[in-house]
Amino acid sequence: MYYPSKLRSAVAALLFVAGIVAAFQAGYFGKEILVEIALYALLALSLDFLAGFGGMVSLGHAAFYGIGGYAYVIMTMEAGVPPLAAMALALVPCFAAGWLLGIVTSKVRGIFYIMATLAFGQMIYVFTFQNRMLGGSDGVAGVPRIDLTAIGIDMNDPSIFACAVVVATGLVYLVFSRILTSSFGRTLVGLHRNENRMRALGLSVRWYKAMASGLAGTAAGFAGTIAAQHTMFVSPGMMDWTTSGEVLIMVILGGLETLIGPVVGAAFVVLLKHEISEFTNHWHFFIGVFLIVAILAGGRGLYGSLEAGVARLTRRKSEREQEPGKTTAQKNPEAGNA
Amino acid sequence: MLEVVELSKAFGALRVTNNVSFRLEKGERRVVLGPNGAGKTTLFNLLTGELSPDSGRINIDGVTVNQMLPNERVRLGLGRSFQKNNLFDGLTVGESLRLALAIKRQKTFSLWRDGTRDAGIVERAEEIAGMVGLTSQIDVSCDALSYGARRQLEVGLALASEPKVLLMDEPTSGVGPDMTDAFTAMVGGLPRDLTILIIEHDLDVAFDIADSVTVLNFGKVVFDGTPEAARTSREVREIYLGDWAGDA
Amino acid sequence: MLTDPGYLFVQFLNGLQFSMLLFLLSVGLSVTFGLMNFVNLAHGALYACGAFIGYSIAVWTGSFWAAFLLAPLAVCVIGAVLYGVLIRQVRSAGPLTQVLLTFGLIFIFLDAFRVIWGDLALGVSAPTLLATNIHIFGQTYPLYRLFLIALGLAVYLILWLALERTNIGAMVRASVDNAEMASCLGVNVERLFFAVFCTGCLLAGLAGVAAAPIFSVYPGMDLEILIPTLIVVVIGGLGSLKGAIVGSLLIGMLQTFGQVLIPQLAGSLSYILLGATLILRPEGLFPARAH
Numbered sequence: 106m107y108y109p110s111k112l113r114s115a116v117a118a119l120l121f122v123a124g125i126v127a128a129f130q131a132g133y134f135g136k137e138i139l140v141e142i143a144l145y146a147l148l149a150l151s152l153d154f155l156a157g158f159g160g161m162v163s164l165g166h167a168a169f170y171g172i173g174g175y176a177y178v179i180m181t182m183e184a185g186v187p188p189l190a191a192m193a194l195a196l197v198p199c200f201a202a203g204w205l206l207g208i209v210t211s212k213v214r215g216i217f218y219i220m221a222t223l224a225f226g227q228m229i230y231v232f233t234f235q236n237r238m239l240g241g242s243d244g245v246a247g248v249p250r251i252d253l254t255a256i257g258i259d260m261n262d263p264s265i266f267a268c269a270v271v272v273a274t275g276l277v278y279l280v281f282s283r284i285l286t287s288s289f290g291r292t293l294v295g296l297h298r299n300e301n302r303m304r305a306l307g308l309s310v311r312w313y314k315a316m317a318s319g320l321a322g323t324a325a326g327f328a329g330t331i332a333a334q335h336t337m338f339v340s341p342g343m344m345d346w347t348t349s350g351e352v353l354i355m356v357i358l359g360g361l362e363t364l365i366g367p368v369v370g371a372a373f374v375v376l377l378k379h380e381i382s383e384f385t386n387h388w389h390f391f392i393g394v395f396l397i398v399a400i401l402a403g404g405r406g407l408y409g410s411l412e413a414g415v416a417r418l419t420r421r422k423s424e425r426e427q428e429p430g431k432t433t434a435q436k437n438p439e440a441g442n443a
Numbered sequence: 444m445l446e447v448v449e450l451s452k453a454f455g456a457l458r459v460t461n462n463v464s465f466r467l468e469k470g471e472r473r474v475v476l477g478p479n480g481a482g483k484t485t486l487f488n489l490l491t492g493e494l495s496p497d498s499g500r501i502n503i504d505g506v507t508v509n510q511m512l513p514n515e516r517v518r519l520g521l522g523r524s525f526q527k528n529n530l531f532d533g534l535t536v537g538e539s540l541r542l543a544l545a546i547k548r549q550k551t552f553s554l555w556r557d558g559t560r561d562a563g564i565v566e567r568a569e570e571i572a573g574m575v576g577l578t579s580q581i582d583v584s585c586d587a588l589s590y591g592a593r594r595q596l597e598v599g600l601a602l603a604s605e606p607k608v609l610l611m612d613e614p615t616s617g618v619g620p621d622m623t624d625a626f627t628a629m630v631g632g633l634p635r636d637l638t639i640l641i642i643e644h645d646l647d648v649a650f651d652i653a654d655s656v657t658v659l660n661f662g663k664v665v666f667d668g669t670p671e672a673a674r675t676s677r678e679v680r681e682i683y684l685g686d687w688a689g690d691a
Numbered sequence: 692m693l694t695d696p697g698y699l700f701v702q703f704l705n706g707l708q709f710s711m712l713l714f715l716l717s718v719g720l721s722v723t724f725g726l727m728n729f730v731n732l733a734h735g736a737l738y739a740c741g742a743f744i745g746y747s748i749a750v751w752t753g754s755f756w757a758a759f760l761l762a763p764l765a766v767c768v769i770g771a772v773l774y775g776v777l778i779r780q781v782r783s784a785g786p787l788t789q790v791l792l793t794f795g796l797i798f799i800f801l802d803a804f805r806v807i808w809g810d811l812a813l814g815v816s817a818p819t820l821l822a823t824n825i826h827i828f829g830q831t832y833p834l835y836r837l838f839l840i841a842l843g844l845a846v847y848l849i850l851w852l853a854l855e856r857t858n859i860g861a862m863v864r865a866s867v868d869n870a871e872m873a874s875c876l877g878v879n880v881e882r883l884f885f886a887v888f889c890t891g892c893l894l895a896g897l898a899g900v901a902a903a904p905i906f907s908v909y910p911g912m913d914l915e916i917l918i919p920t921l922i923v924v925v926i927g928g929l930g931s932l933k934g935a936i937v938g939s940l941l942i943g944m945l946q947t948f949g950q951v952l953i954p955q956l957a958g959s960l961s962y963i964l965l966g967a968t969l970i971l972r973p974e975g976l977f978p979a980r981a982h
Contacts, residue, residue: 292545
């Protein structure tokens with residue numbers, strides 16, 4: 106079960122403040138990296154919601170990123186919808202596609218679920234790639250940004266834009282944190298732990314899977330609408346299955362089933378990518394090595410290891426305070442992540 | 444409360460459930476006995492809805508449930524426990540019970556509120572933990588429990604689906620004599636208005652708990668009566684004795 | 692053009708040749724998958740290894756046939772090392788761990804290829820013996836491609852004989868069906884799995900070196916072939932030779948004729964087929980396991 110423990114909230118607040126400061130203090134290139142981190146953080150935390158908490162390991166998450174981006178582009182550039190409304194409306198097809206994928210795959214588990222989502226993602230990718238109306242392999246350029254000059258906010262100012270993206274990421278984090286502590290979130294974790302028992306307790310499993318998939322897809326699509334405005338460009342490349350794989354790597358390197366961990370993972374991978382690119386363009390190699398080391402080390406990831414360490418310390422402390430022998434397997438729900 | 448009428452199920456030429464009928468009044472505790480291969484598990488699966496019968500009817504509280512899915516039957520008041528522990532590893536005892544209660548009370552939809560923390564549910568979860576003897580371990584993770592305690596939680600989860608009829612599939616399988624006695628005492632302590640059907644191979648457990656006994660052999664009901672009558676029935680002993688002696 | 696039997700026949704041969712390549716790759720993946728539920732996304736990277744190593748051997752020795760024989764062995768050794776160092780440790784972990792670990796390997800291999808062999812596509816010429824065209828139905832067709840078809844069929848035949856007619860084959864089939872039972876009957880499933888894994892690597896290497904003269908050799912070739920191979924494995928059904936060959940023919944022909952007949956949809960066809968299989972028949976067409 107998910108609990109927004111003090112440690113999680115503290116790390117989240119720290120990252121948020123760091124993001125806001127960076128939005129105003131960093132140079133032009135730094136701001137670009139910041140937005141990239143925030144976009145990957147959105148993808149990673151929504152994938153953690155689905156894969157870490159819900160047990161549905163998807164390799165097609167990037168498809169929703171693309172659907173969101175393209176839906177925003179079609180609405181603003183073809184249908185003439187005002188950008189702000191388009192951003193909201195673009196979430197509808199994302200939720201619908203995620204919901205449908207969830208319904209269709211509700212009985213598919215384990216590696217077969219991974220394959221099914223991979224197939225779904227590639228289908229969307231290939232379809233876009235080969236569709237002339239959507240710009241084919243070239244994509245679409247000249248995407249407009251939302252216009253908030255009416256309330257005195259200039260989205261074309263890189264600092265303002267980066268700041269807005271960080272705030273949006275923070276809000277999505279809060280929403281998912283809230284959903285995970287809701288009845289639905291509890292049910293989702295229960296489904297992950299023992300789907301069979303949930304059914305035997307009377308739950309209609311597939312509606313919950315569909316909803317989880319829809320929500321995760323919506324958040325990824327939301328990231329897509331921001332990405333389209335950030336680079337003012339969309340292309341099929343944003344939906345490649347290796348993008349989904351990279352997001353999964355971020356989730357693992359940060360800490361599966363912790364919600365804040367994947368955000369840490371996104372920041373780590375993006376920064377590492379840019380640092381390594383300074384002296385070699387073989388960053389794939391290093392990410393691959395990091396990933397394998399992280400998995401062999403137990404697969405807790407950066408934040409996950411921190412949390413486990415803190416939990417061990419507090420347990421040792423409470424054991425020393427209590428009578429010896431009385432603290433068997435007591436678990437502190439604040440520190441636990443199950 | 445639970446009525447089974449001329450229920451039959453065949454796999455190919457093998458009639459695993461053959462014209463089985465019995466009924467449980469409200470609050471009645473019935474044990475279904477039978478040697479291995481008598482068709483106990485098939486009967487259990489027909490009742491829960493994992494299998495659908497070839498002919499016959501199953502009524503819960505006057506409603507025919509033949510066509511209903513397992514989860515629909517649960518909503519109607521049919522709770523079940525599993526022969527093999529089927530728990531939520533990683534969740535605590537309390538979390539598991541509250542989740543099960545929330546499902547039964549249809550409080551799992553909200554994306555915003557935590558219905559599993561509603562006062563009614565929290566209290567009821569504590570009550571159920573008390574009934575199955577897990578009060579002191581309510582905040583312990585399921586995977587840290589002893590086998591016996593896991594067995595108790597298995598029944599606790601079935602109770603948390605707040606059934607009118609509780610089906611238990613070999614609840615004492617794999618536990619020692621001490622635990623078996625504790626289990627008998629626990630069932631004795633459950634509310635008297637709860638109707639219970641237990642599939643069991645241990646005759647002693649059956650005789651301690653049951654108001655009535657059904658004995659199956661080759662898919663057919665060969666005895667239906669009180670435990671006392673079953674104990675002295677020559678028919679039952681003849682059918683059951685070989686297996687019984689082997690078990691003991 | 693579409694009614695010209697000669698043209699269609701050539702397309703049929705192309706489809707057959709692509710199918711055989713997919714078969715060489717998918718059969719090893721499928722059996723390791725079925726035997727131990729092990730998912731190896733790096734299988735494509737081993738195929739690329741075969742192609743790159745084959746290229747280097749061909750350049751050093753000047754003989755394609757030396758490459759053809761040695762490259763698969765080299766890939767087999769690489770596979771064995773990977774197994775000993777990494778794969779053994781995550782073998783019984785869940786699919787997520789396996790997917791991620793082998794995904795990490797893809798990344799590592801990708802950059803290793805770039806560093807050692809560079810970013811550009813490398814050409815490998817077919818051996819002189821096969822570097823001619825033959826005439827069928829008034830069309831010319833490269834003899835080397837026919838060789839590839841024959842190679843695939845020969846491997847299928849050998850594997851079929853090995854699985855159906857030998858003791859080891861019987862052990863493999865028994866273990867795929869029920870590993871626990873087989874191990875109770877005295878089969879060393881662990882060692883068997885290792886042997887099957889190495890055979891799979893050998894065949895992947897063979898596919899790589901055999902494909903080199905047709906597709907040339909470049910970093911990223913592994914990712915291109917990986918997805919169709921995975922599709923074949925899932926559609927065919929885990930752990931079955933029959934599934935691998937039927938799935939390969941299905942996907943090979945679908946992609947080839949799809950490109951000719953309905954080019955706009957060709958790319959999506961195999962994904963649609965995969966999606967439909969997973970929903971309607973999740974165990975695949977010919978699963979080796981009863982349940």
